[in-house]
Amino acid sequence: RTVGLLKRLHLLNEVVQGGVSRYEVADPERRHDHLVCEHCGKAVQIPTRFLDDLRERLVAEAGFDLHVEHSALSGLCADCRQDVAHSHSGHGHAPDPERHHERPRSG
Numbered sequence: 001r002t003v004g005l006l007k008r009l010h011l012l013n014e015v016v017q018g019g020v021s022r023y024e025v026a027d028p029e030r031r032h033d034h035l036v037c038e039h040c041g042k043a044v045q046i047p048t049r050f051l052d053d054l055r056e057r058l059v060a061e062a063g064f065d066l067h068v069e070h071s072a073l074s075g076l077c078a079d080c081r082q083d084v085a086h087s088h089s090g091h092g093h094a095p096d097p098e099r100h101h102e103r104p105r106s107g
Contacts, residue, residue, distance in 0.1 A: 015043060015072050033068075037077035039084075044077070 003023065006012035015022045015034055033051055036043045051071065058064045076084065 034072040035077075036072050036074050037080055038074045039076055039080040042077050042079075043072070 003012065003014075007014060011026050013024050013026050015024065015036070032045045032048055034043045035046055051068075055066045055068075058066050
């Protein structure tokens, strides 16, 4: 219950990776977003400015003011994209989650 309250108060951010929740203290001075690989679970922080254009376009074109204190966008990282492309061409193998050694940065 405490975690839920801290999230509602925007004091704690939840990042879900591979079905596992991680939490980080919300710091409005250091806002950032995450890109999370759907295949290997690797998470990479990106500066908020990468999504600022999207937020501005949503207001201008759809009249929608997006209020996101923290976001995690999912897709495929460069390694998994390359592995998938190779496996579809018959020249590679399925991505190996163990070979991804980069760990998400906290905070």
